Amino acid sequence: MARLVGIYSMMNKLLIVVIIVAEISRIFSIEDNPSKVFVVELNKLLVNNKISDDYCIDERIFCDNDQISIVNLEAVNISRFPVEIIIIKDTLKSLTITYENLKDNIPDEIYKLTELEYLNLEGNKFSGSLSDNIKNLIKLSYLNLNGSNLSGPIPDGLYSLSRLQFLILKDNKFDGSLNDNIKCLDKLSYLDLNGSSLSGSIPDGLYSLTELEYLNLQGSKFNGGLSDKIRDMNKLLALDLSGSNLSGPIPDGLYSLTELRYLNLQRSKFNGGLSDKIRDMNKLLSLDLSGSNISGPIPDGLYSLTELRYLNLQENRFDGGLNDKIRDLNKLLYLDLSGSNISGSIPDGLYSLTKLEYLYLMGNSINGTLSPKIGNMIRLTSLNLSFNQLSGTIPNEIGDLINLKDLEMRDNEFEGNIPDLSRLEFLVNMNISSTKHILNASCDNKTLPPYITKNRCFIAPVNRLCNSTIHCEYSNKPVGKSSIGSMFYTPILKMVVMMIVCRGVIETERFIEG
Template sequence: MARLSMMNKLLIVVIIVAEISRIFSIEDNPSKVFVVELNKLLVNNKISDDYCIDERIFCDNDQISIVNLEAVNISRFPVEIIIIKDTLKSLTITYANLKGNIPDEIYKLTELEYLNLEGTNLVLSYLDLNGSSLSGSIPDGLYSLTELEYLNLQGSKFNGGLSGKIRDMNKLLALDLSGSNLSGPIPDDLYSLTELRYLNLQQNRFDGGLNDKIRDLNKLLYLDLSGSNISGSIPDGLYSLTKLEYLYLMGNSINGTLSPKIGNMIRLTSLNLSFNQLSGIIPNEIGNLINLKDLEMRENKFEGNIPDLSRLEILVNMNISSTKHILNASCDNKTLPPYITKNRCFIAPVNRLCNSTIHCEYSNKPVDKSSIGSMFYTPILKMVVMMIACRGVIETERFIEG
């Protein structure tokens, strides 16, 4: 009897050890873990343990590379798909009666090459293809993603321009097409995207200038058109974007004068108008931009007096220079930003060196035009931070409105 009891105990130990081994075996294999989690969601017709021979699964070296779930009865979207993100190349989930937003896990599938969610009623609201090197013309299908709120195609290699069909994407909150080789005029239809908070079109090859209709983008917080071959004068509509916090127009062929209306853009924290052909006097109203931290106006054709900037108490970086005229410096510390330092403030060329000033560096030497191609950079971190910041502002607005 004692012997039988001992054998029963040994059998139990063997079973426990086998189960533990099985569990550890699964945990060591991401594909096995995914199949276990997926089967919990499948109402019927579950995937067998030998998943690589299942017609819905394709493997490469025992790791899942393709998942094909057509007309399946599944309780929710399998967010556990993230478990196989390093090996998954293709994902198809069609006619599964799923609803709601596509979960964030989709955007973490870094090796994914093909995605088909036809007939699932899922809504695509965020699409980030940054650095994917897409080429050719922008496909019409992209403009049909009318539920998108965030679109990032930074660094693509498109040819041709933006289609007027972009007006259909009127739910966009953030749009980044920087460094995408776009050409042709900026279509007027772009200005119909009135929900935009973030717009980055830097480093493209557009033709012509900005339309006064840009005033319709009155919710913008961030606008970057640097190095995009923009010409013509700054339209009055731009000065009406009073919610803007970041405005970058450097490295274009923008001419004409800077309007006193710039003083209305009171929320600006960063303003860069460098390397253009702006002329005339610098308006005194720029001294009203009390939230400015960065002011870059180098290498334009300004003339006349440097305005009183003493109200810019949080300004930490300033560069003003003219390639055509000598600027008049007042040599009075009281007219300069009070907390700026000489190593972060430069004005040139000036009629006198103002050696007594403690806040700014002056030069009487002529300013030559720079070769600005090497001065451009792709502010990926800044873009990410701004996208997150915009998203936070938007969610806060929705909470308040709700």
């Protein structure tokens, strides 16, 4: 019995020794493997969803020969910036830490990751500026600091990252100007400075980035004119200068960018006319010149852009009317000419745009009658003809536009009967009024859009008040000329416009990135 006890005691001692040796071996194994050390330290920062010992199979980690080469921490709820990342600096090629609400300065450890090729710190809340030590990351091809709350000037060191292909600095608080040394980033294909608060003139160096396919300077504070040297950027697919302080005439060089699919000059301060040379930009899918102070006639060349899906020319000062050649823009989904000083009658060609979903002609001097051919535009979901001088009867074919959600025909000179609109099951907003004539109301609920409500439907002036109707509000009071700004559904219209613009941008970005 005593012998058995002795053997049992010896076995316990041996087991303890084995456990100790195994633990010591594990510790030394970790210390010999930087990737394992980093994972141990990273797990201390993760609030939940820790990384297992077999870290190479974790979706946030990618390994090359058991050493971590990619770290992807996207909205993982981390308590602070993992400065321990420096442990794997010799193998780390890609680092993503996005939308973690990280604060304070970007830590110095970032600038020591000299093997990095990809760095994405989007959507954090850093303070301070970007260090000139960014120049140490000489292998970077992708840098995304979008919405990172950075301020101060763009450091000279950034311009030495000559391998960069993608640079995204949008929605920060940078100050000062863009250095001419940006010409050193001659491999850039994608540059986004949207909302970055940069000012001064656009340096000539920018125009030498001839590999660029996407350039976004939206909402910048650049001033002066757009140089004719922009013609050198002939690989551009998307150009956004909207909301900038750029002024002067549109240079001829812009029209030579024949690969462009997306051009946005909205709310810029250009002046003068639109050149007929715009016909050369025949690959355009989206063109937004709204609020750009453009004058003169709409050039025939515009009607040659037969690939257009989106065309916004609102709030300019054009002369004359629409050409029947508009029929050639037969792929259009969205057309906005509101407040653009358009006169004359609606050409038949407009009614042949049967793919249109949004048509806005409000606030012009359009006269003549509305053709029954409008019934061909069956895909329309929003139609606004308000504040014009359209006359005659409203064609019954309006009732064939069964996809309509918004119908605005306010402040025209219509007369006669209100058409049967009972098939417009999706219509939720309607305003029809005449400034010169009394309209004939049928007072029959069955002829009104079935799901519209009184607070969204208005017809005036009418020959009788139709108090029995439940779907629409009628008035027998004369309608005076109103200002466009008092439009009944302006907020809804603006919302639709913004949604379409955003959709156009997103689809174009996907197209480019794909």
